[in-house]
Amino acid sequence: MVNICCIGAGYVGGPSSAVIAYQCHDVNVTIVDLNQARIDAWNSDNLPIYEPGLDEVVFARRGKNLFFSTDVDQAIIDADLIFVSVNTPTKKSGMGAGMAADLAYIETATRRIAQVATTSKVVIEKSTVPCRTAESMRTILEANSTKGIRFDILSNPEFLAEGTAIKDLQKPDRVLIGCLQTPEGFAAQQKLVDIYTRWIPKERVITMNLWSSELSKLAANALLAQRISSINALSAICEATGADVDEVAYACGTDSRIGPKFLKASVGFGGSCFQKDILNLVYLSEQLYLPEVAAYWKAVVTMNEYQKMRFTHRIVRTLFNTVTHKRIAMLGFAFKKDTGDTRESAAITLCSYLIQERAHVALYDPKVSAKQIKMDLTEPGVGTNEADVDKHVQICNSAYEACAGADALVIVTEWDEFKMNQLDYKRIFDSMQKPAFVFDGRLILDAPKLREIGFRVETIGKSV
Ligand code: UDX
Numbered sequence: 001m002v003n004i005c006c007i008g009a010g011y012v013g014g015p016s017s018a019v020i021a022y023q024c025h026d027v028n029v030t031i032v033d034l035n036q037a038r039i040d041a042w043n044s045d046n047l048p049i050y051e052p053g054l055d056e057v058v059f060a061r062r063g064k065n066l067f068f069s070t071d072v073d074q075a076i077i078d079a080d081l082i083f084v085s086v087n088t089p090t091k092k093s094g095m096g097a098g099m100a101a102d103l104a105y106i107e108t109a110t111r112r113i114a115q116v117a118t119t120s121k122v123v124i125e126k127s128t129v130p131c132r133t134a135e136s137m138r139t140i141l142e143a144n145s146t147k148g149i150r151f152d153i154l155s156n157p158e159f160l161a162e163g164t165a166i167k168d169l170q171k172p173d174r175v176l177i178g179c180l181q182t183p184e185g186f187a188a189q190q191k192l193v194d195i196y197t198r199w200i201p202k203e204r205v206i207t208m209n210l211w212s213s214e215l216s217k218l219a220a221n222a223l224l225a226q227r228i229s230s231i232n233a234l235s236a237i238c239e240a241t242g243a244d245v246d247e248v249a250y251a252c253g254t255d256s257r258i259g260p261k262f263l264k265a266s267v268g269f270g271g272s273c274f275q276k277d278i279l280n281l282v283y284l285s286e287q288l289y290l291p292e293v294a295a296y297w298k299a300v301v302t303m304n305e306y307q308k309m310r311f312t313h314r315i316v317r318t319l320f321n322t323v324t325h326k327r328i329a330m331l332g333f334a335f336k337k338d339t340g341d342t343r344e345s346a347a348i349t350l351c352s353y354l355i356q357e358r359a360h361v362a363l364y365d366p367k368v369s370a371k372q373i374k375m376d377l378t379e380p381g382v383g384t385n386e387a388d389v390d391k392h393v394q395i396c397n398s399a400y401e402a403c404a405g406a407d408a409l410v411i412v413t414e415w416d417e418f419k420m421n422q423l424d425y426k427r428i429f430d431s432m433q434k435p436a437f438v439f440d441g442r443l444i445l446d447a448p449k450l451r452e453i454g455f456r457v458e459t460i461g462k463s464v
Pocket residue numbers: 158159160161162163221224228261262263264265266267268269270271272273274335336337
């Protein structure tokens with residue numbers, strides 16, 4: 001029986017390790033975290049993260065070959081392979097603040113492994129990390145290990161997207177495994193290949209050197225985010241010229257060299273990865289004395305900030321240049337549909353701006369809790385405090401409740417339940433102030449139909 005330990009029971013560690021347990025019944029998987037509340041939630045009927053299909057996977061294997069625990073040391077001692085899936089947020093202070101990844105959690109976890117391990121281990125870097133982090137991990141492990149114990153390091157970055165995590169893990173486009181190009185490195189790599197090829201076709205499990213694997217993860221996210229910033233930059237041109245961004249995206253996407261995915265204009269990308277990973281790449285480029293390369297990638301983030309502000313300014317401008325005391329219904333707070341995650345969500349920027357303009361924001365999201373929304377809006381740097389939030393934000397239980405009496409409704413997250421065939425937009429129109437405005441930040445609504453009802457409609461990337 002192979003024993004796997006995963007350190008970090010978050011959005012990456014939880015689902016990715018649970019799927020290994022689901023696919024390999026003879027592999028024991030223990031997911032550990034220092035956060036007792038998180039582990040308690042993983043052991044309850046109410047899992048700490050919302051992800052379609054996750055409940056089925058966890059409930060099928062929990063207590064059999066899938067375990068959640070706070071006993072980090074025991075899980076390390078028992079494991080043959082250890083995934084390190086801890087958080088690597090952007091540094092808030094010190095050298096590289098605002099850009100570099102904070103590797104303190106990785107280092108703490110690595111030191112713990114070195115301290116408590118009594119047998120040799122394969123240590124797998126799963127968290128997204130700057131290029132050459134594996135080297136630091138290896139140095140720490142080797143400097144602290146007891147005689148006779150070997151540590152082999154692998155890089156196995158995770159490409160799952162939230163909202164489709166289980167599908168992505170069951171049928172990934174590819175799995176990357178990087179290793180040191182030594183006989184021991186190859187042997188360690190093979191152990192992980194043997195696990196993944198139990199359910200993933202061999203040709204989709206790609207092996208390479210450690211540094212390529214680490215950089216590939218940053219590169220893939222940077223390229224994806226760059227596509228969104230590109231289409232969002234075009235959306236500004238569309239609004240100014242009368243071109244339609246959906247038509248432009250379709251025309252470009254049908255070129256097989258470009259492809260149709262990730263060309264949906266939006267209020268701006270969010271999520272825990274895109275901005276963080278690009279800033280990481282920018283920092284790396286600066287460290288390598290490549291200022292032009294740094295500036296190139298930085299522009300992707302600058303464009304995203306611009307898109308968020310452009311949309312909020314459009315709302316204020318359209319509402320006769322003032323939103324003071326107006327009720328604005330915001331539909332959606334998560335950074336994308338099918339997740340309760342709000343990290344870097346465009347909704348936070350949008351909402352805090354509207355609060356600063358003294359609007360009354362009525363918010364509804366099907367999966368984000370009131371507590372989370374309040375936490376996000378009162379984070380340092382967001383620009384709003386608890387008193388502002390108490391005074392200006394109402395968290396509602398349905399889209400209808402949020403829209404009742406509103407001057408405008410704004411689609412911020414593309415939840416299916418906000419689509420034309422899911423909500424009664426005539427009922428919403430009747431309950432709103434007149435003129436009633438709709439701002440579609442996700443291109444999910446049928447503007448001509450809404451206009452027939454009587455709405456005034458403003459859509460990203462369209463002038464009519
Ligand atoms: C991303 C990568 O897709 C994934 O491979 C990596 O492992 C982690 O980062 P995630 O952030 O979970 O995944 O979601 P993703 O679907 O990539 O969306 C990110 C943001 O871009 C969301 O805010 C989404 O709404 C936005 N987006 C996506 C667009 O605005 N337009 C698009 O066409 C696609």
